[in-house]
Amino acid sequence: MxxxxxxxxxxxxxxxxxxxxxxxxxxxxxxxxxxxxxxxLRELTSQEEPEFTTFKANTDEMVIVKDIPFNSLCAHHIIPFVGYCHIGYIPGGTIAGLSKFARVVKYLSATLTVQEDLNRDIALYLMSKLQPKGIAVVMEAEHMCMTLRGVQVPGTKTITSSMHGVFADHNRLARQEFLELIRDRK
Known part of the structure; x- marks a missing residue:
């Protein structure tokens, strides 16, 4: 044998x-x-699911956690893509400790994926844990498969979004307010 x-x-x-x-x-x-x-490869693709503790919310105002760094591996090329994730939500009765958002991003990023799916997965995970009135997740990343190979255009950013609840309605002020608040102000 x-x-x-x-x-x-x-x-x-x-x-x-x-x-x-x-x-x-x-x-x-x-x-x-x-x-x-x-x-x-094992380090980049393995994370334990974080404990996600919630607390009773005393507010229904928007909460934003901005510029959460992340890295993941492109499902097509097994090359990193690296960037920032911005998360906003309107509590529907519960809130979470702010570190939980970075932990969720890190946990869900530890796999072979595409940015569009990762963006959606983060939003849906947080929707299921928080049951908010709405959640918005925007990700911006540089993909090394575009920087180092193929078209070779360093510095190009891909921006994706996943909007749910009150953020999903394009005519709602919540969506506009969130996008304005995460806009880069350099």
């Missing part, structure tokens, strides 16, 4: 294929690269 190859062997075969045997695996800089490569 053949033995299963180790993570090192699988990663080394993969890297050999990618680099067409141009890597000297005995070089001190390369000898542990296969293990570090596998470890990196």
């Amino acid at each position: 053949p033995s299963n190859p180790s993570n090192r062997e699988v990663a080394q075969r993969f890297l050999n294929h990618v680099f067409v045997d141009r890597i000297d695996w005995s070089d001190e800089h390369h000898k542990d690269t296969p293990v570090r490569f596998v470890k990196m």
Whole structure:
């Protein structure tokens, strides 16, 4: 019965294929690269679901957590995309500790995904946990698959949004107010 190859062997075969045997695996800089490569992918794609504690809300005014840094891996190329997430909600009876929003973004970003789906997943997760009157999530990110390969246009940002409840109505002031408040004011 053949033995299963180790993570090192699988990663080394993969890297050999990618680099067409141009890597000297005995070089001190390369000898542990296969293990570090596998470890990196695991780090970027594994997070424990955060505990999401809520509290009774004493307000129904908009709450915004802006400029939450995130990184994820493109589902098409397994190359990072990096950016910021902005979340706004109008409590429907409960609020959450502000750190929970960054934890949710980090948790849901730890996978192979596309920005559009990640944006929606964050909004739906928070909708289910908070039951707010509305939630708005806007993400802006630079995709390394556009920066480093293909079209090679560094600095290009992709902006996506997922609006629910009172934010979903394009004629509502809540949506307009949220978008105005997260606008970059440099």
